[in-house]
Amino acid sequence: MANRIQRTFLSAALLCVVASLSPAVAFADARGDTSAREGSAREGAAATILTPQVERRRISESQIKGSNIEVGAFAGVISIEDFGSSAIYGARVAYHVSEDVFFEAAVAQARAGDTSFETLNPGVELLRGSERDFRYYDMSVGYNLLPGEAFVGGNRAYNTSFYLLGGAGSTRFAGDDNFTVSIGAGYRVILAKGLTVRLETRNHVFDLDVTGRNKTTQNLAWTLGLGGYF
Amino acid sequence: MRGDVRRRRVGILGLLCALLLASLGQTAGADELVVTVADPFIELRTGPGRGYPVFHVVEQGQPVTLIQRRTQWVEVRAPRGHQGWVSRAQLGRTLDGTGEYLALQERSLSDYFRPHGEFGVGVGELAGTTSLTVQGGWAFTDRMRLELAWTQANSDFASRRLLDVSLSALLAPRRRVSPYVLVGTGRVKVTPRTVLVNADVRNERSVQAGAGVRAYLTRSFIWRAEYRHYVFLTDKDDNEELEQWRTGFSVLF
Numbered sequence: 276m277a278n279r280i281q282r283t284f285l286s287a288a289l290l291c292v293v294a295s296l297s298p299a300v301a302f303a304d305a306r307g308d309t310s311a312r313e314g315s316a317r318e319g320a321a322a323t324i325l326t327p328q329v330e331r332r333r334i335s336e337s338q339i340k341g342s343n344i345e346v347g348a349f350a351g352v353i354s355i356e357d358f359g360s361s362a363i364y365g366a367r368v369a370y371h372v373s374e375d376v377f378f379e380a381a382v383a384q385a386r387a388g389d390t391s392f393e394t395l396n397p398g399v400e401l402l403r404g405s406e407r408d409f410r411y412y413d414m415s416v417g418y419n420l421l422p423g424e425a426f427v428g429g430n431r432a433y434n435t436s437f438y439l440l441g442g443a444g445s446t447r448f449a450g451d452d453n454f455t456v457s458i459g460a461g462y463r464v465i466l467a468k469g470l471t472v473r474l475e476t477r478n479h480v481f482d483l484d485v486t487g488r489n490k491t492t493q494n495l496a497w498t499l500g501l502g503g504y505f
Numbered sequence: 506m507r508g509d510v511r512r513r514r515v516g517i518l519g520l521l522c523a524l525l526l527a528s529l530g531q532t533a534g535a536d537e538l539v540v541t542v543a544d545p546f547i548e549l550r551t552g553p554g555r556g557y558p559v560f561h562v563v564e565q566g567q568p569v570t571l572i573q574r575r576t577q578w579v580e581v582r583a584p585r586g587h588q589g590w591v592s593r594a595q596l597g598r599t600l601d602g603t604g605e606y607l608a609l610q611e612r613s614l615s616d617y618f619r620p621h622g623e624f625g626v627g628v629g630e631l632a633g634t635t636s637l638t639v640q641g642g643w644a645f646t647d648r649m650r651l652e653l654a655w656t657q658a659n660s661d662f663a664s665r666r667l668l669d670v671s672l673s674a675l676l677a678p679r680r681r682v683s684p685y686v687l688v689g690t691g692r693v694k695v696t697p698r699t700v701l702v703n704a705d706v707r708n709e710r711s712v713q714a715g716a717g718v719r720a721y722l723t724r725s726f727i728w729r730a731e732y733r734h735y736v737f738l739t740d741k742d743d744n745e746e747l748e749q750w751r752t753g754f755s756v757l758f
Contacts (some may be wrong), residue, residue, distance in 0.1 A: 334538050334601040340573045372577050372725075372756070374554035378626075406699075414626050414637070422556030434552035443628060443637055445657050445664075452657065452664035454635050464531045465552065484700065489661075492538040504575065 321498065342469060345369040345377070347502020349473065355409055355448075356483075356492035359388035363409075363496055377417045379440070383496075384410040387448070403486060406450040409494075411479060413444025415459050425464060434465040446481050453481040469504035538571040540599040540607050547599070549589025553578035561587045569599070612725040617757060618647050618679055623727060627753020631667075634660040638751055648678040652689075656749070663704075666694045667735075669713060682720040685731075689713045695738055710738045715749075727755040 346368050353363040365383025372378065387407045393399050421437040439460050446455040459477030464474060480496040542563050549561040549634040553575045569581040569591075572621055578590045587629060597609045620643075627638040636658035644650045649672065656667040671689025691711050697704030717731025737745040 276654045333603050333605070333608065334540060334571070336574070336610055338538055339571050339579060342575050370756070371576050374556075374578065398658065414639070419554070422554045424551065424558065432551070434557060436554075436556075443635075445637065445659060452659045452696070454637075454659045 287419070311316045342504040343371045344505045345371065345379075345471060345502050346505060347471065347473065347500045349383070349475070349498040349500030351475075351496055351498030353385050353494060353496035354407070355385065355387045355494050357390050357486065358407075359390075361385040361388055362411070363498065365498075367500070367502070374422070375419050377419070377438075379415045379417055379442070380412070381415070381444075382410070382412045384408065385480025406448075409446065409448045411444055411446040411455060413442045413455065413479075415440045415457065419463075433473055436463050437461070438463060440475075440477065446479060449483065449485040453483060455479050455481040471500075473500040473502065474498075475500065509698065537667050539568050540571065540596070540601050542567050542569065542598075543600050543606070544595070544598040547591055547595045549581065549583065549587060549591060550578075551589060553580070553590045555592075556697045557590070561589055563587075571596075612713040612757065614681065614721055617721045617727070618724075621757045623650075623755040623757050625727070625729075625753050625755025627729070627751045629656075629749055629751025629753075631656065631658040631665065631751075634658045634661065636749060638753060640753070640755070642755075648675050649673070650675075650685075652687075656751075662698055664696045664698070666696075667711065668692050669711070671713065671715075673717075675719070682718065684716065684718050686711075687715045687717070687731070687733075689715075689733075693735075707739070711735050712738070723756065725756045727757060729753060729755065 333460070340449050346366075348364070348366045350362065350364040354360045363383050363385035365381055367379055367381035369377045369379040374408050385408075387402065392399060393401060402411045417438050417440045419436040419438045421438075423435055424432045425435045427430050439458075441458050442456075444455050444457065446453045457479045458475050459475055460473030461473050475498050477496050477498075479496065481492060481494075482489055483492045484490075535692055537648075542565050544565065546562040546564050547569070548559045549563065550557045550559050556707050563583045567584055572580040572582060572588070572735075574580070577593045579593065579720070580588065580590050581596075582588045593609055593611075597607060599607050601607050623640075623642045623644065625640055627640065629636045630637065636656050638654055638656045640652055640654040642650050642652035652669075652671050652673060653666075654669045654671070656665075656669070658665045658667075669689050669691035671687045671691075673685045673687035675683045675685045677683040688713070691713070693707075693709050693711050695707040695709070713733050713735045715731055715733035717729055719727060719729040722728055731750075733749045733751075735747045735749065737747070739745055
């Protein structure tokens, strides 16, 4: 008795497995043609396992999706010379020309704090209102100096690269536009699916005459950014 | 007013983040590109660069699915699900559906002679100060180009911003290196530095003529150097004239 129930269930299960292997089988099964069922099941299974589905068509490079553009946003801290440290945030777009070189455009903004002189002398204001806004744009060339991998634990590895950046742009601060040269370096970690995390430090150098004499200022920024390849 | 600007900025930033997330969520479509390995084997690296390690090889006759390309590397998926990056050189030795080698065409001189777009940056000198330029253009024949350029130059007295539209003609078309001439028109905004009193912001029209040399370097790179003579049409009795020298690189697309 138990044997018969087992046989019934097993043959029903076998039928289900065979039917799921090929749509042709289901069709044959509906007609109740047992020999056709077995034959096409074997062919169907063989086709799924052995023959790669290579279509007969020409493939050109333009059909492969390109992802040379990296877009991202960043935030961090900038030390504006004489005006203390402030929060900075911005956005950037990079175009990767080769595995080594990329071009990048960035915009960012911060709001300058008080100078020590202003803190010690209440009521004194060197800059008014929007003059304290620190905004810049720049265009840079980057070089991926040290590509490699970072390991987290025993089984996880992320692609990384240490890169150098150099560029030029313009900074609007104290109500004026100032020609700015920037140099920096950063560390890019590529997470899954082209998501990137970038830790970067950059020095923005420009001449400023807000304190009465023209002097070259060094404005160092540390930022952490999140981006993706498109 | 300031609140509006800030809100708009936050909005733009939000939009960028949304776009980023949307693109990351995309999955591969049903239209897969599959090629077959023709060389004894091809190497899969963990990243798109020679500095990333080889972690897998795919043998001759095996199919690989092409996923995306970045610079000179293409990400592929091997039969057992291994996913890695293959150099263009190795991928050029695989066969597509017709049994021929995969057609990988890098940008070449012939693309430069066909109608194409260009985008680039440059540095130069405008009236004795350093200038920065961002420019885009469309080469609609092998000789003529329509260009749009934005320049900023900050001197000790004023900040000048120029927006120019120009038409340039190559004197030696279908040559790798060619001189050219150009004419154009545009606008200039002169903002005096805050240390100067009684100076107004000026917004004027400009006309310009110039000449330069451009050279196709390699792949999609173009180098150019040019001189422009600007005449600013001011309200004063005399028109102001300025000279600009600049050089820069462009990529063609």
